[in-house]
Amino acid sequence: MSEPDTGSGHSNLRGRVTIVTGAATGIGRSIARLAGAEGARLVLADVNTGEGEGTARDVIARGGEALFVPCDVSDPEQVRHLMDEAVRHFGRLDVLVNNAGIAGSAVPAHDLDVEDWDRVIAVNLRGPFLCAKYALPHLLANGAGVIVNVASTYGLIGAPLAPAYCASKGGVVNLTRQLAVDYGGRGVRVNAVCPGYVDTDMGGRRASLPPAQREAAQARREANAALQPLGRQAHADEIARAVLFLASDASSFMTGSIVTVDGGCTATFNHGAG
Numbered sequence: 001m002s003e004p005d006t007g008s009g010h011s012n013l014r015g016r017v018t019i020v021t022g023a024a025t026g027i028g029r030s031i032a033r034l035a036g037a038e039g040a041r042l043v044l045a046d047v048n049t050g051e052g053e054g055t056a057r058d059v060i061a062r063g064g065e066a067l068f069v070p071c072d073v074s075d076p077e078q079v080r081h082l083m084d085e086a087v088r089h090f091g092r093l094d095v096l097v098n099n100a101g102i103a104g105s106a107v108p109a110h111d112l113d114v115e116d117w118d119r120v121i122a123v124n125l126r127g128p129f130l131c132a133k134y135a136l137p138h139l140l141a142n143g144a145g146v147i148v149n150v151a152s153t154y155g156l157i158g159a160p161l162a163p164a165y166c167a168s169k170g171g172v173v174n175l176t177r178q179l180a181v182d183y184g185g186r187g188v189r190v191n192a193v194c195p196g197y198v199d200t201d202m203g204g205r206r207a208s209l210p211p212a213q214r215e216a217a218q219a220r221r222e223a224n225a226a227l228q229p230l231g232r233q234a235h236a237d238e239i240a241r242a243v244l245f246l247a248s249d250a251s252s253f254m255t256g257s258i259v260t261v262d263g264g265c266t267a268t269f270n271h272g273a274g
């Protein structure tokens with residue numbers, strides 16, 4: 001019997017052509033910085049061109065390789081263009097990180113505008129599908145590749161005032177498993193990370209609030225996080241490190257896995273540590 005291909009076992013992304021969507025800010029920017037420092041050849045995508053180009057400059061200033069491509073992940077033509085640019089620039093594609101996401105309005109379902117529902121589903125669920133659809137031919141051409149989806153604990157449980165967000169992330173969780181089934185035999189692994197509370201500007205919502213409301217929203221998040229076993233929000237790098245593990249050969253026997261990186265929040269009720 002021939003030995004299975006277990007990959008290099010390397011826990012870094014040196015030389016891997018890696019697309020990161022939503023790379024302008026927050027978790028995506030952390031993924032870009034850490035992957036760039038490991039030697040990944042990065043293609044960074046975002047609707048926020050100013051900050052996205054800033055992330056690329058940052059990676060390059062630290063000795064890494066990065067190209068920024070403006071892209072709305074909900075638009076098939078822009079996504080197809082993103083994949084073409086990646087392959088035109090670097091000659092191949094190895095890793096796709098579907099990280100772009102928006103929160104939507106904090107209201108219950110009966111108050112949610114249909115347009116708001118559609119936009120959240122378009123960015124958070126259609127986006128990862130489109131990116132996978134147009135990346136997969138390039139990954140299959142190599143006979144190897146990795147997709148990492150950034151879902152959420154809100155895709156595993158119901159959370160208050162987030163109907164579209166919870167539905168979109170629940171969709172990403174099961175899209176992850178479905179893609180793992182179809183492509184495992186063809187060398188492509190697909191996994192998801194489910195972050196809990198992470199200290200970022202999530203969808204610019206906090207930045208767009210008046211200062212008093214922003215402080216109240218931040219205080220609510222911190223109070224919720226304090227009730228959980230690790231008792232705090234994550235730093236974006238703590239999510240990025242899990243994404244890099246799933247993107248590397250260190251996770252060579254993992255596919256269809258849904259990995260919580262949530263300070264223990266889905267391990268318990270909101271009781272905090274003993």
Ligand SMILES: NC(=O)c1ccc[n+]([C@@H]2O[C@H](COP(=O)([O-])OP(=O)(O)OC[C@H]3O[C@@H](n4cnc5c(N)ncnc54)[C@H](O)[C@@H]3O)[C@@H](O)[C@H]2O)c1
Pocket residue numbers: 021022023024025026027028045046047048071072073074099100101102123150151152153194195196197198199200201202203204
């Ligand atoms: N912050 C949290 O507590 C938390 C928790 C769980 C999951 N997540 C998920 O992590 C991911 C990153 O979020 P973040 O916390 O870093 O927030 P963030 O707002 O800092 O980053 C999201 C990025 O996605 C980009 N983006 C938005 N719409 C886009 C589109 N249509 N096309 C391309 N890019 C687009 C934004 O410009 C931004 O740069 C999201 O998928 C989010 O749902 C965040």
